Amino acid sequence: MVKRQVMFTFPEKLIKEPIIYNLGRQFSIVTNIRRADVSEDKGWVVLELEGAEADIERGIAWVTSRGVRVDPIIGDIVEG
Amino acid sequence: MSYARALHCRKCGREYPVEARSLCESCLSPLDVSYDYQAMAKVVSRRKLAKQPLGMWRYKDLLPVSGAVVDIGTGSTPLVRADRLGGELGLDELYIKNDCLNPTYSFKDRPVSVAVTKAREFGFDTLACASTGNLAASVAAHAAKAKMKAYVFVPADVEPGKLVGAAIYNPVLVTVNGNYDDVNRLCARLVERYNWGFININLRPYYAEGSKTLSYEVVEQLGWRAPDCVVYPAASGLSFTRIWKGLEELAMLGLIEQPVNTHMYLTQAAGSSPIVNAFHSGSLHVNPVKPDTIAKSLAIGNPANGNYALMVVSQSGGGACAVTDEEILDGVKLLAQTEGIFAEPAGGVVIASLKKLAASGVIKKNELTVAFITGAGPRTQEIVSDIVHPFIVEPNLESFEKVVGVRV
Numbered sequence: 001m002v003k004r005q006v007m008f009t010f011p012e013k014l015i016k017e018p019i020i021y022n023l024g025r026q027f028s029i030v031t032n033i034r035r036a037d038v039s040e041d042k043g044w045v046v047l048e049l050e051g052a053e054a055d056i057e058r059g060i061a062w063v064t065s066r067g068v069r070v071d072p073i074i075g076d077i078v079e080g
Numbered sequence: 081m082s083y084a085r086a087l088h089c090r091k092c093g094r095e096y097p098v099e100a101r102s103l104c105e106s107c108l109s110p111l112d113v114s115y116d117y118q119a120m121a122k123v124v125s126r127r128k129l130a131k132q133p134l135g136m137w138r139y140k141d142l143l144p145v146s147g148a149v150v151d152i153g154t155g156s157t158p159l160v161r162a163d164r165l166g167g168e169l170g171l172d173e174l175y176i177k178n179d180c181l182n183p184t185y186s187f188k189d190r191p192v193s194v195a196v197t198k199a200r201e202f203g204f205d206t207l208a209c210a211s212t213g214n215l216a217a218s219v220a221a222h223a224a225k226a227k228m229k230a231y232v233f234v235p236a237d238v239e240p241g242k243l244v245g246a247a248i249y250n251p252v253l254v255t256v257n258g259n260y261d262d263v264n265r266l267c268a269r270l271v272e273r274y275n276w277g278f279i280n281i282n283l284r285p286y287y288a289e290g291s292k293t294l295s296y297e298v299v300e301q302l303g304w305r306a307p308d309c310v311v312y313p314a315a316s317g318l319s320f321t322r323i324w325k326g327l328e329e330l331a332m333l334g335l336i337e338q339p340v341n342t343h344m345y346l347t348q349a350a351g352s353s354p355i356v357n358a359f360h361s362g363s364l365h366v367n368p369v370k371p372d373t374i375a376k377s378l379a380i381g382n383p384a385n386g387n388y389a390l391m392v393v394s395q396s397g398g399g400a401c402a403v404t405d406e407e408i409l410d411g412v413k414l415l416a417q418t419e420g421i422f423a424e425p426a427g428g429v430v431i432a433s434l435k436k437l438a439a440s441g442v443i444k445k446n447e448l449t450v451a452f453i454t455g456a457g458p459r460t461q462e463i464v465s466d467i468v469h470p471f472i473v474e475p476n477l478e479s480f481e482k483v484v485g486v487r488v
Contacts, residue, residue: 002272005108007382009368034108035091037365044365046108069368071261071382072268073108 003050005073006060010043014067020045027051027059046073083120084144087111087285090388098144100202100277102284110384111285113144121333126304129335136190136293142329143194144289150196150226154189155293157181159301159450164418165431169438173448175307177298178421180456184221184245186214186377186424187319187454191290192279196222198286199277205229208270209279210256210263212376213242214424214455219279220249231276233263241459260371260379291319295326298450299336306336308447309398311345311434313426313454314355315378317389320346323452324392344398345443346389347433349373349408349425355386359400364390374405374463375425377455399442403432411435412457412464422457 010019015038024031029051036045049056064070087096091109102111124141132138136155158178166174182189192215199207209219210233223230230251234243235258247253256263271281280287299306306327314320324344331338348356351373358366366386371379383389393400403411408425411432416422423431430451437443457464473479 005103009382034106042367044367048108069382071368072265073103 001050002053002056003048004056004060005046005048007071007073008045008047008063009069009071010038010045011067012041015040015043017066019063019066019068020047023049023059023063027055027062029055029059082144082146083115083117083141084113085116086114088114100199100204100282102282110388113285113289115142115144115329117329117332124333124335126335129300136193136290136297139293139296142292142296142333144286145194145197145201147197147201149193150200150222151193152183152189152221152225154182154193155297157297159298160419160421162419162451165415168414168418169435170445171434171438171443171447171449172445173308174434175298175302175448175450176415176419176421177294177450177452179294179452179454180421180423180427184214184217185456185459186218187291187294187452188214188218189221190293191287191319192218192222194290195277195279195283195287196226196228199279199283200226200228202277204275204277206231206274206276207279208233208267208274208276210234210267211246212238212260212379213245213459214377215279216242216246216251216253217249220246220251223251224249233267235260235263239460239462241462245459261381288318288322291322292326292329294319294452295323296330299327299330302448304336305448306330306340306342307450308341309343309345309443309449311347311430311437311443311449311451313375313378313429313452314346314348314383314389315380315426316383317346317355317385319454320344320389321385321392324396340396342396343443344392344396345433345437346393346398346400347429348400348402349375349378349429350402350404351375352379352381353402354381355383355389356400356402358386358390359393364394366390373408373425375408375429376460377424377426378429399437401433401436403429403436407432407435409464413467415453416457421453422461423453424455424457424460425463426455427453427457 032048089104134156179187206229208231216232232251236255352371368382408428411428
């Protein structure tokens with residue numbers, strides 16, 4: 001089991017979809033939300049994912065394919 | 081002796097020991113170094129600082145390190161009075177902080193020097209970072225000086241000149257088949273697996289602190305006064321927040337007047353301006369963008385410190401400004417052709433934004449303004465190669481006078 005900290009940024013069209021719920025169910029991932037800000041037209045969620053490494057990889061690929069931007073929570077390390 | 085007291089979460093206030101850690105376990109927010117300022121104030125004074133040798137480490141008492149430092153000769157870069165540029169822009173009190181003149185040609189030597197010193201204190205023998213150029217070169221150079229191993233990760237399509245700029249210091253140079261986001265994601269995985277000092281992941285709180293020396297220097301060079309206005313480029317927004325933190329610390333220590341009356345102006349390229357966008361929409365939340373600009377060193381679509389940078393803008397009564405690639409190139413040329421300073425595109429962002437801020441009256445004629453030039457131009461000189469239009473002559477007087485003479 002591994003843990004991964006990520007930030008999901010949702011476009012307006014996905015705000016009403018239960019993406020995080022489906023991520024947990026479909027890929028056997030425990031999702032633990034730490035910070036979030038969601039409004040009618042946009043939203044972001046900082047969360048920790050816990051599960052088998054392969055499941056987390058597949059889960060993140062699925063979330064990305066749905067149109068959610070996924071960034072690692074380590075700060076941006078590409079600068080300058 | 082270090083006056084660093086703890087790592088402090090800006091969001092939830094939780095504290096951690098001074099160790100290799102960058103995120104709050106609870107809310108996953110970035111951590112800052114906090115200090116015992118009362119103890120620091122007893123040893124820091126203008127007179128004592130004036131006796132220290134030149135370089136960024138003259139401010140060691142204000143930095144979170146205790147032992148021998150890893151220094152390649154960084155800091156004490158020129159603060160130039162820019163009368164010619166000021167004349168062009170209608171500003172009477174304009175200064176340029178020329179931080180191109182650090183050992184690896186960018187301000188990155190300041191934060192990296194602190195991070196590498198701290199990495200050695202923590203017992204790391206290997207450093208790592210991902211970068212598009214400036215950071216990679218600085219990390220590799222400091223690793224060489226500290227006799228440490230360095231892994232440097234860059235996107236495969238990075239400019240060849242930047243690869244040479246890092247490779248010369250003999251790091252393990254890794255090009256990653258993918259874009260910047262992909263490099264970012266790979267490094268997030270590597271930090272879980274390897275016990276390396278990642279300069280801006282697990283060493284990030286210490287790395288950040290090095291940028292404060294830019295404001296210490298400017299204040300000392302101005303005769304212990306803070307500027308009225310600061311114009312500074314932002315990628316992640318991290319160093320912008322540290323310029324402000326540096327000023328606030330000097331005020332807290334009684335070295336300059338309190339409160340700090342400096343207006344902080346944040347600048348970005350229009351092709352990668354998530355922080356400026358948030359400023360204009362009146363929001364403190366930064367929505368990620370996909371960067372598309374010639375100012376590669378500022379091309380971060382999801383700035384980790386955007387929120388805090390916006391708070392600094394707001395707290396200081398400053399502003400934010402974005403400029404197009406065309407304006408950036410004009411800015412690079414204007415700085416070179418008025419002050420003799422060849423900056424990288426990030427410098428063009430600063431100068432072009434300064435021009436807009438002055439023209440619109442946001443920055444006023446008599447305000448003491450410091451524009452920060454954070455990286456040198458020669459590494460990215462291909463972006464202004466259209467400027468080369470030589471006269472071609474034969475090696476004799478007749479040819480010279482025929483081709484050029486009319487212009488003499």
